[in-house]
Amino acid sequence: MENILAIVAIVISVISGLFSAFTYIKTMERDRKQATLDAYNSLQEQVFDRLNQYAPAEIREIAKDNHSNKYKEVSVLVARIEHFCVGVNQKIYDFDTVYELAHGYFDGSLKARIEPILDKKQKNTVHDYYANIHGVLAKMEQEAKKRNGRASA
Numbered sequence: 001m002e003n004i005l006a007i008v009a010i011v012i013s014v015i016s017g018l019f020s021a022f023t024y025i026k027t028m029e030r031d032r033k034q035a036t037l038d039a040y041n042s043l044q045e046q047v048f049d050r051l052n053q054y055a056p057a058e059i060r061e062i063a064k065d066n067h068s069n070k071y072k073e074v075s076v077l078v079a080r081i082e083h084f085c086v087g088v089n090q091k092i093y094d095f096d097t098v099y100e101l102a103h104g105y106f107d108g109s110l111k112a113r114i115e116p117i118l119d120k121k122q123k124n125t126v127h128d129y130y131a132n133i134h135g136v137l138a139k140m141e142q143e144a145k146k147r148n149g150r151a152s153a
Contacts, residue, residue, distance in 0.1 A: 102140075
């Protein structure tokens with residue numbers, strides 16, 4: 001009888017431990033998604049809204065003069081995007097949430113706006129100082145191909 005009670009206690013303990021682990025993992029995933037939403041909203045207000053004031057052609061002109069105030073302002077905005085992308089690549093932020101929020105914008109019109117600045121900054125250097133932006137853009141492209149493949153199948 002004591003053995004049966006001990007086994008039942010162990011089984012209940014294992015089930016409790018598994019439930020706790022499951023709850024912890026789900027809570028962490030939810031917190032990561034919430035942090036992604038919060039960070040993206042901040043990025044929208046502080047960066048995207050300001051970048052959207054410039055047409056891609058205007059940014060191409062700005063990129064030609066790396067001593068201008070506008071070049072410096074746009075460079076700061078691009079640096080903030082890079083910081084956000086570090087969080088995505090380090091899995092601090094949830095990529096699937098970023099994809100749902102930003103696909104079409106981040107890998108579309110935003111990419112067209114910031115590419116002249118990225119190209120200018122990468123000129124004459126072998127190190128990719130914006131590897132995190134490039135990494136997120138590549139992941140978004142892969143995800144779009146994957147999802148389009150499923151949709152057409």
